[in-house]
Amino acid sequence: MRARPAAGPSNVEILVLGVAGLAVFFGLWAALSGFGLVPPRFLPSPAAVAQRMFFLLDHPFASATLPLHVLSSLGRYALGFLLAAAIGVPLGLFMGWYGLLDDIVSPVFNALRFIAPIAWVPFAALWFGTGIGGPIMVIFTGAFPPCLINAYRGARFVDVKFLEAAQTLGASNLRIILEVLLPASIPSIVSGLRVGAGLGWQSLVGAELIVAASGVGYMMVQGQSAVSTPTVLSGMIAIGMVGYCVDLVLREVEALTRRRRGVV
Amino acid sequence: MSTITFEDVGRSFDSVAALKNVNLHVRDKEFVVIVGPSGCGKTTCLRMAAGLDFPSSGVVRVGNREVVAPGPDRAVVFQQFALFPWKSVYDNVDFGLRNKGVPTAERADRIAAVLKVMSLEGYERSFPHQLSGGMQQRVAIARAYVLDPAVLLMDEPFGALDAQTRVLMQEELVRLARVNPRTVLFITHGVEEAVYLADRVAVMTSRPGCIKEIIDVRSIREAERWNSLPRIEDVMDLESFVHLRTTIWKSLREEKTEEQH
Numbered sequence: 001m002r003a004r005p006a007a008g009p010s011n012v013e014i015l016v017l018g019v020a021g022l023a024v025f026f027g028l029w030a031a032l033s034g035f036g037l038v039p040p041r042f043l044p045s046p047a048a049v050a051q052r053m054f055f056l057l058d059h060p061f062a063s064a065t066l067p068l069h070v071l072s073s074l075g076r077y078a079l080g081f082l083l084a085a086a087i088g089v090p091l092g093l094f095m096g097w098y099g100l101l102d103d104i105v106s107p108v109f110n111a112l113r114f115i116a117p118i119a120w121v122p123f124a125a126l127w128f129g130t131g132i133g134g135p136i137m138v139i140f141t142g143a144f145p146p147c148l149i150n151a152y153r154g155a156r157f158v159d160v161k162f163l164e165a166a167q168t169l170g171a172s173n174l175r176i177i178l179e180v181l182l183p184a185s186i187p188s189i190v191s192g193l194r195v196g197a198g199l200g201w202q203s204l205v206g207a208e209l210i211v212a213a214s215g216v217g218y219m220m221v222q223g224q225s226a227v228s229t230p231t232v233l234s235g236m237i238a239i240g241m242v243g244y245c246v247d248l249v250l251r252e253v254e255a256l257t258r259r260r261r262g263v264v
Numbered sequence: 265m266s267t268i269t270f271e272d273v274g275r276s277f278d279s280v281a282a283l284k285n286v287n288l289h290v291r292d293k294e295f296v297v298i299v300g301p302s303g304c305g306k307t308t309c310l311r312m313a314a315g316l317d318f319p320s321s322g323v324v325r326v327g328n329r330e331v332v333a334p335g336p337d338r339a340v341v342f343q344q345f346a347l348f349p350w351k352s353v354y355d356n357v358d359f360g361l362r363n364k365g366v367p368t369a370e371r372a373d374r375i376a377a378v379l380k381v382m383s384l385e386g387y388e389r390s391f392p393h394q395l396s397g398g399m400q401q402r403v404a405i406a407r408a409y410v411l412d413p414a415v416l417l418m419d420e421p422f423g424a425l426d427a428q429t430r431v432l433m434q435e436e437l438v439r440l441a442r443v444n445p446r447t448v449l450f451i452t453h454g455v456e457e458a459v460y461l462a463d464r465v466a467v468m469t470s471r472p473g474c475i476k477e478i479i480d481v482r483s484i485r486e487a488e489r490w491n492s493l494p495r496i497e498d499v500m501d502l503e504s505f506v507h508l509r510t511t512i513w514k515s516l517r518e519e520k521t522e523e524q525h
Contacts, residue, residue, distance in 0.1 A: 164340075
């Protein structure tokens, strides 16, 4: 891959290029299904999917409209992600400061984090039920590792001069963690939250395979049962679009923290 | 009584001796400057007094107590300032006071006073990266002074400053030392700076470093009334100053620097 030249494309050009990419993608898709290369039963046309999406906007399928399914997913997702951040970030910071805790937790964590969120589905259902608890646990297992790892790395790589300054100024361990490690690690933590948010959202469909009543994943499973490929694709597009928006917001937060720090 | 005592202090890093048989006694409210070739271990001496490093042999005492950990009784001014970039000037200076549990109202008074002395009024809400190097170093000194520490440890605090700012800071430090004398251990490789600031100058040998000789500046300064001259360049023109500078410079020249090894 070539690096961008110093005077890179302007914002307008980037927008045009992005739109061009989307046009090519949907054009290929339309060509594949439109010229009968792939039967609609395997790949419905973009128009059919768009029509289905608009239909689902105000007509319930699987007992709710698409926006309500999205909202239900987002609520579940927010809980799972916030839980992951609330446990992962402090634990990572403490592991970065207390070597003993690091030595105890790291081996267990480093093995557990390679187990894909979807692999937790059976136990999530068994332990926390198929109501709210099970899906949250699956999202949690997706979002948790980056939250912890980035807080840990941020804390470990804090410039030692700040730690020494804090110690010579008489700071307690807790104060060093809260007022030195935490703020010094904010850029790393925010990056971790962004990655965690992405992985958490990816884990959503897996999580909702075991949800009984609502959610985009649930709607897709129901669409599959009803052999409605446009419904399944509508769900996929909704997941992609919402994930993209969540990432855009977090990317903005990330840029903001860097700017405020004077890093950029 | 806040004294700093190095007793037969040795320090090895990975079985390579960096310091050996360092003996130095800094008296209460005395300003001692250590000069030495680069790599001689002068910063290590200061870090041991601060409790950030520990001797392999011998003992370091501050006020007759062996140093076992860092603490706000020994304020450190670091070469690279080490201001917290995420805290405002006010909060940087406040940090040590909060750690000591000083009541809020008293903290505000003390911070206002020290910022006034360091000519930082009006910059309370600024962040370090918005300040010039000289101002950042003034904040770092304010952060140390506000604790009213018995002992002040300064590791080449003016090394990163331009020549003009450095001179102003040196004059400022001499003024502070006169108004509010502290026990100070100051590290530098600038001979003129050492003679201008010190009561006594300790010259170190190259690695493994030990104290080669200690030169009394104070008696000459008082006899020749350096303090009656407000500006550093006037002092530097005095024959007594030039003589001391040459003596120390010759002593230092005999030592190899790290680069020549």
